[in-house]
Amino acid sequence: MAGKTLYDKLWDTHEVRREEDGTCLLYIDRHLVHEVTSPQAFEGLRIAGRKAWRSSSVVAVPDHNTPTNHWDRDIEDPISKTQVDTLDANIKEFGSLIYFPFKHKNQGIIHVIAPENGAILPGMTVVCGDSHTATHGAFAALAHGIGTSEVEHVLATQTLIQKKSKAMLVKVDGKLGLGVTAKDVALAIIGKIGTAGGNGYCIEFAGSVFRDLSMEGRMTVCNLAIEAGARAGIIGVDDKTIAYLKGRPNVPTGAVWDTAVAYWNTLHSDADAKFDKIVELNAADIEPQVTWGTSPEQVLAVGGRVPNPANEADPTKRTGIENALKYMGLQADMPITDIKIDKVFIGSCTNSRIEDLRAASVVAKGKKIASNITLAIVVPGSGIVKRQAEEEGLDKIFIDAGFEWREPGCSMCLAMNADRLSPGERCASTSNRNFEGRQGPGGRTHLVSPAMAAAAAIAGHFVDVRQA
Amino acid sequence: MKAFTKINGLAAPLDRANVDTDAIIPKQFLKSIKRSGFGPYLFDEWRYLDHGEPGMDCTNRPKNPDFVLNKPRYQGAQVLLARENFGCGSSREHAPWAIEDFGFSVMIAPSFADIFFSNSYKNGILPIVASAEIVDRLFKECEATEGYKLNVDLETQTVTAPSGFGFGFDITPHRKHCLLNGLDEIGLTLMHADDIKAFETGHKAVQPWLFA
Numbered sequence: 183m184a185g186k187t188l189y190d191k192l193w194d195t196h197e198v199r200r201e202e203d204g205t206c207l208l209y210i211d212r213h214l215v216h217e218v219t220s221p222q223a224f225e226g227l228r229i230a231g232r233k234a235w236r237s238s239s240v241v242a243v244p245d246h247n248t249p250t251n252h253w254d255r256d257i258e259d260p261i262s263k264t265q266v267d268t269l270d271a272n273i274k275e276f277g278s279l280i281y282f283p284f285k286h287k288n289q290g291i292i293h294v295i296a297p298e299n300g301a302i303l304p305g306m307t308v309v310c311g312d313s314h315t316a317t318h319g320a321f322a323a324l325a326h327g328i329g330t331s332e333v334e335h336v337l338a339t340q341t342l343i344q345k346k347s348k349a350m351l352v353k354v355d356g357k358l359g360l361g362v363t364a365k366d367v368a369l370a371i372i373g374k375i376g377t378a379g380g381n382g383y384c385i386e387f388a389g390s391v392f393r394d395l396s397m398e399g400r401m402t403v404c405n406l407a408i409e410a411g412a413r414a415g416i417i418g419v420d421d422k423t424i425a426y427l428k429g430r431p432n433v434p435t436g437a438v439w440d441t442a443v444a445y446w447n448t449l450h451s452d453a454d455a456k457f458d459k460i461v462e463l464n465a466a467d468i469e470p471q472v473t474w475g476t477s478p479e480q481v482l483a484v485g486g487r488v489p490n491p492a493n494e495a496d497p498t499k500r501t502g503i504e505n506a507l508k509y510m511g512l513q514a515d516m517p518i519t520d521i522k523i524d525k526v527f528i529g530s531c532t533n534s535r536i537e538d539l540r541a542a543s544v545v546a547k548g549k550k551i552a553s554n555i556t557l558a559i560v561v562p563g564s565g566i567v568k569r570q571a572e573e574e575g576l577d578k579i580f581i582d583a584g585f586e587w588r589e590p591g592c593s594m595c596l597a598m599n600a601d602r603l604s605p606g607e608r609c610a611s612t613s614n615r616n617f618e619g620r621q622g623p624g625g626r627t628h629l630v631s632p633a634m635a636a637a638a639a640i641a642g643h644f645v646d647v648r649q650a
Numbered sequence: 651m652k653a654f655t656k657i658n659g660l661a662a663p664l665d666r667a668n669v670d671t672d673a674i675i676p677k678q679f680l681k682s683i684k685r686s687g688f689g690p691y692l693f694d695e696w697r698y699l700d701h702g703e704p705g706m707d708c709t710n711r712p713k714n715p716d717f718v719l720n721k722p723r724y725q726g727a728q729v730l731l732a733r734e735n736f737g738c739g740s741s742r743e744h745a746p747w748a749i750e751d752f753g754f755s756v757m758i759a760p761s762f763a764d765i766f767f768s769n770s771y772k773n774g775i776l777p778i779v780a781s782a783e784i785v786d787r788l789f790k791e792c793e794a795t796e797g798y799k800l801n802v803d804l805e806t807q808t809v810t811a812p813s814g815f816g817f818g819f820d821i822t823p824h825r826k827h828c829l830l831n832g833l834d835e836i837g838l839t840l841m842h843a844d845d846i847k848a849f850e851t852g853h854k855a856v857q858p859w860l861f862a
């Protein structure tokens with residue numbers, strides 16, 4: 183019998199029931215909740231007179247709507263405020279393990295605060311009404327983004343109705359060049375397999391590149407698995423996973439810790455495990471990436487040129503390129519480095535952890551942002567990240583260079599708060615989606631790594647961070 | 651949830667690949683804490699020439715005459731023909747809520763994004779995956795024929811076009827059962843509450859740290 187994949191192991195230890203057609207009831211260990219996708223779910227429970235099955239599985243925080251400056255003025259947009267207040271009230275009524283309300287010192291993006299507070303452990307199943315839940319696969323946890331009906335289902339039953347996906351292995355071996363980061367690896371993978379390439383799969387990332395990445399870098403990679411269409415992305419446990427967890431709140435201690443570690447160390451694919459699909463990339467071929475279009479798969483190495491639709495034989499793809507160029511206001515064949523930008527956003531659950539801020543600060547140190555940049559903001563992923571960065575003096579480096587140093591939250595990643603692009607404005611962004619209007623109606627987003635975003639802020643256009 | 655059995659519904663062709671959930675329902679509408687009333691804002695940025703905000707009365711907003719769903723011949727459409735990877739992007743259930751509220755009950759595409767696909771079922775919408783060739787044929791027939799209606803029968807799992815062209819589709823028995831009967835999944839799952847409790851006890855014995 184072939185060995186098991188990590189995905190098999192995680193799945194098998196959570197299957198409550200299996201119907202004949204393969205539909206399963208999967209037990210959920212951790213339920214992350216934010217203010218946007220949960221109000222209708224709590225409302226549903228209330229209407230049906232149901233309680234939360236296990237409220238101690240819930241970790242909640244408001245993040246999408248919260249402002250990133252002027253916290254003294256509270257939340258000015260009344261609709262945003264209603265959502266945040268509704269979450270406060272729902273958590274009070276239904277209970278939780280961790281809740282950081284707006285302005286709490288540990289508040290931040292749900293996908294940043296959960297791991298840093300030890301709420302994500304290897305071997306867990308994790309859900310959240312948010313597609314970037316995939317982030318937590320970095321801890322060898324099976325993490326699914328779910329819809330609001332499913333949020334309600336998990337609250338009421340502690341289970342999720344799921345069919346097992348196929349298993350894909352994405353293997354990247356070799357050493358990454360200087361200036362090439364986890365974000366570039368993830369974008370290169372999406373560029374290779376496409377935004378639908380992972381549809382129906384759980385992707386396991388393996389190979390020396392992922393072993394060499396820090397836990398922060400692994401979270402960036404798994405975070406973007408969803409942009410490749412995968413249901414989840416996972417990485418096996420190693421010493422770095424264990425070292426990251428040790429001593430955090432909510433993580434076991436003493437004898438329980440030892441038992442847990444022994445178990446966690448089994449959470450990787452067996453050597454003879456079979457995958458339904460294997461994709462391999464060579465680390466040496468990966469360069470700093472920049473998206474040029476309106477889908478994360480429309481991505482190129484920074485040295486490249488914007489594609490020409492005339493060279494595309496497939497009519498659907500050709501129209502796709504034409505639409506993207508039109509929306510993005512770009513000329514076919516222009517060098518990526520000729521693209522001038524207006525705003526810079528460093529933040530989001532993809533790239534707002536301490537390591538991301540350090541990488542950007544190295545580039546910004548002692549420099550000034552270009553005169554054509556109207557706004558450059560750095561939004562830490564959480565209060566904890568923010569304080570750590572301030573202890574290291576990173577805030578000063580950014581402020582001296584002309585960046586604004588903000589309070590934690592989702593911010594301009596999806597522009598539900600006041601941080602957004604105006605129509606036609608172009609942004610170098612460390613977030614995860616470059617869809618039309620994502621960062622504000624008519625806004626144009628280019629996804630890059632934190633170092634590349636900082637370099638673009640200094641130059642006023644995209645540059646190869648290796649030469650910056 | 652509304653039950654779905656069969657319809658003979660007008661089809662409308664949305665000829666774009668990778669239509670994402672931000673296009674289906676832009677984020678400003680996610681601020682609502684309700685489940686209903688999203689239909690007027692479906693595809694807001696493509697459908698209207700001005701910028702939409704939640705709570706706006708859409709009856710007098712300037713419409714984009716080029717957008718397919720604004721064409722008189724597609725008014726009242728119930729079947730949405732779409733291209734590959736429809737519904738990619740965020741997990742927001744507001745997307746199927748908007749689609750359902752607008753009046754669509756069936757979507758046919760070569761592929762759907764994963765989360766959107768399962769969210770659709772939970773809101774009484776039937777997403778049908780058909781081969782690219784079949785979808786292409788439906789697009790062509792639909793564009794060529796005014797008043798093009800598709801007969802979609804969930805019981806027999808078939809779609810029939812006015813031309814007589816037809817095809818079958820797959821759906822898991824569980825989803826079919828829920829959709830046909832308009833069943834609430836939570837109620838169904840809670841019928842297995844004892845199984846869940848038993849599982850929980852065993853799970854806790856093996857990994858007690860998960861229950862701290």
Ligand code: SF4
Nearest residue numbers: 314530531592595596
């Ligand atoms: S930072 Fe962006 S992608 Fe992440 S949870 Fe917030 S809105 Fe979603």
